[in-house]
Amino acid sequence: MPGVEGFMYPNEIELQWSVLIVLYPFLTGLVAGAFILASLERVFQVQEVKPTYRLALLTALAFLLVAPLPLQLHLGHPERSYEMYLTPHKTSAMAMFGFVYLWYLMAVLVFEIWLDYRRDIVVLSQSTTGWKRMIYRVMTLGSNNISEHALHVDERVGWVITLIGIPSAFLLHGYVGFIFGSIKANPWWSSPLMPVVFIFSAMVSGIATVMLIYMFVTWARKETIDMRCVDTIARYLLYTFIIDFGLEMLDLIHRIYESDESFRSLDFMVHTKLYVSHIVVQILLGTVTPITLLALTQVVRLGEMARKRIYALAGCLTLMGIFAMRWNVVIGGQLFSKSFLGYTTYKMGLVTREGLLMAIVLTILPLIILWGLVKLLPPWPEKNAGSLAGAAPAR
Amino acid sequence: MNAFKDAGHIFRLAAVFVCGILVFVGVRAVLVPKSFGQYGHYRGDALAEIAARPVNFAGHQACEDCHSDVLDKKKAGKHVHVNCEACHGAQAKHAEDPASVQPAKLDTAVLCVRCHEANIAKPKSFPQVASADHSSGLPCDTCHQPHSPAIDTGETAQATTPATTKVAPGGTK
Numbered sequence: 287m288p289g290v291e292g293f294m295y296p297n298e299i300e301l302q303w304s305v306l307i308v309l310y311p312f313l314t315g316l317v318a319g320a321f322i323l324a325s326l327e328r329v330f331q332v333q334e335v336k337p338t339y340r341l342a343l344l345t346a347l348a349f350l351l352v353a354p355l356p357l358q359l360h361l362g363h364p365e366r367s368y369e370m371y372l373t374p375h376k377t378s379a380m381a382m383f384g385f386v387y388l389w390y391l392m393a394v395l396v397f398e399i400w401l402d403y404r405r406d407i408v409v410l411s412q413s414t415t416g417w418k419r420m421i422y423r424v425m426t427l428g429s430n431n432i433s434e435h436a437l438h439v440d441e442r443v444g445w446v447i448t449l450i451g452i453p454s455a456f457l458l459h460g461y462v463g464f465i466f467g468s469i470k471a472n473p474w475w476s477s478p479l480m481p482v483v484f485i486f487s488a489m490v491s492g493i494a495t496v497m498l499i500y501m502f503v504t505w506a507r508k509e510t511i512d513m514r515c516v517d518t519i520a521r522y523l524l525y526t527f528i529i530d531f532g533l534e535m536l537d538l539i540h541r542i543y544e545s546d547e548s549f550r551s552l553d554f555m556v557h558t559k560l561y562v563s564h565i566v567v568q569i570l571l572g573t574v575t576p577i578t579l580l581a582l583t584q585v586v587r588l589g590e591m592a593r594k595r596i597y598a599l600a601g602c603l604t605l606m607g608i609f610a611m612r613w614n615v616v617i618g619g620q621l622f623s624k625s626f627l628g629y630t631t632y633k634m635g636l637v638t639r640e641g642l643l644m645a646i647v648l649t650i651l652p653l654i655i656l657w658g659l660v661k662l663l664p665p666w667p668e669k670n671a672g673s674l675a676g677a678a679p680a681r
Numbered sequence: 682m683n684a685f686k687d688a689g690h691i692f693r694l695a696a697v698f699v700c701g702i703l704v705f706v707g708v709r710a711v712l713v714p715k716s717f718g719q720y721g722h723y724r725g726d727a728l729a730e731i732a733a734r735p736v737n738f739a740g741h742q743a744c745e746d747c748h749s750d751v752l753d754k755k756k757a758g759k760h761v762h763v764n765c766e767a768c769h770g771a772q773a774k775h776a777e778d779p780a781s782v783q784p785a786k787l788d789t790a791v792l793c794v795r796c797h798e799a800n801i802a803k804p805k806s807f808p809q810v811a812s813a814d815h816s817s818g819l820p821c822d823t824c825h826q827p828h829s830p831a832i833d834t835g836e837t838a839q840a841t842t843p844a845t846t847k848v849a850p851g852g853t854k
Contacts, residue, residue: 287801290801293801296802371705371709373717373718404690427690438687439688
């Protein structure tokens with residue numbers, strides 16, 4: 287049979303989880319990572335990253351809105367998916383995740399963004415006209431109180447929400463790792479380290495995304511990139527990446543040392559079918575190279591332009607590496623037979639419901655939503671500081 | 682009092698959330714069928730609805746009542762444990778009214794390979810062929826009688842025939 291080597295059980299020949307299921311943990315990872323970066327400023331008082339705070343929140347929201355779409359497209363009956371909320375099965379991790387998603391979207395992200403933007407929303411609801419004014423007026427919920435004390439209340443409540451949001455972000459992405467890590471029938475996935483690795487790789491990808499978006503948006507607006515901010519983000523990216531890489535290597539060494547009955551089969555797969563995506567793209571290009579580049583900026587005194595270029599290159603390689611990691615987990619876990627005697631091939635559709643074109647559309651869609659969100663809620667306070675009687679100055 | 686006034690917008694948002702939850706509870710009450718959860722995590726009424734659906738299969742005994750000659754032939758062959766309706770399809774209507782409802786003639790070129798097309802995942806002892814090489818598109822019943830498929834070579838009907846030749850991985854003989 288073409289594409290099949292050795293012995294495969296009949297239901298293993300065709301892959302059930304496609305590139306969209308690769309995209310799904312990648313997108314949720316960006317959400318969790320972007321939010322954790324935003325929390326650095328809010329909870330951990332890292333003032334240097336303040337220019338990216340609002341952008342990180344909007345990025346998280348844009349990607350979170352798109353995150354369930356790959357799953358919807360994978361379902362045979364997407365129109366029934368809402369039943370997960372109506373009659374959730376308490377023993378299903380996926381059903382419970384629906385509520386984690388909703389909690390994170392509404393109680394954490396939307397609430398925090400609303401609190402942080404409330405002053406701007408009230409100002410904009412009075413300085414704009416037409417349909418925009420209508421939208422802003424609805425968003426004020428009929429309260430125009432932006433006195434200093436009211437904003438102080440927002441600040442305090444926002445701090446608490448961020449504090450709750452950090453474990454929620456960990457839960458959101460830890461769940462994705464949990465789903466894979468708890469499948470005991472699949473030795474490529476079944477590992478208690480999986481949720482932890484997923485959380486740290488999520489933080490890495492989210493931090494890299496916000497750094498790249500901030501650099502691109504600032505350049506596009508013809509503003510000066512705050513190098514203190516980007517240097518700090520790059521430093522956090524390096525630290526998180528080292529922990530992530532350390533955990534992945536720990537998992538690898540553990541597997542090699544344990545050498546259970548699946549090891550020879552998985553080892554063969556990594557050296558053949560997964561060689562390019564795992565060894566070359568994920569480890570060498572997507573992990574070792576960006577870590578080396580980022581470490582270089584810490585030990586060698588480089589000029590501003592060189593640092594910018596290195597950060598941009600390292601950020602892109604990081605995203606490529608994290609996507610390859612998701613690919614290797616999702617696709618890799620379906621390429622070998624559970625008999626450990628054979629391997630199949632993943633044939634990706636192009637213009638199909640779960641094909642490459644749809645994956646590209648779903649990757650671009652969050653950026654379009656982000657553009658809309660930035661237009662609606664500009665993350666740059668100086669642009670809409672405005673002045674209203676009784677309004678506290680912009681923070 | 683001032684503290685409440687300055688936190689008024691928070692209460693408004695809380696009210697929006699409460700409204701959202703109430704709408705959810707209301708929609709849930711309307712959309713979830715009343716019998717859901719009666720016996721388990723499914724709609725209890727579904728059991729009665731499924732039980733009320735017409736039976737499509739006549740059952741082995743119904744076939745035997747009229748077609749005992751075919752059944753005798755089948756009992757002597759390798760297909761003894763294959764139910765009639767596994768190949769002929771559900772025949773309850775035919776059993777009820779044999780004169781006017783006749784089973785469709787089966788195309789053995791399509792039917793037999795459902796089970797006997799060579800596949801590496803099948804046990805080696807199971808008779809399987811690469812149909813394209815084995816019969817060049819001819820219907821299987823050109824040589825085999827489906828109710829007792831082994832070809833009588835004159836020596837013994839149990840002997841290995843082309844149809845039951847073991848195939849190497851990849852489907853070639």
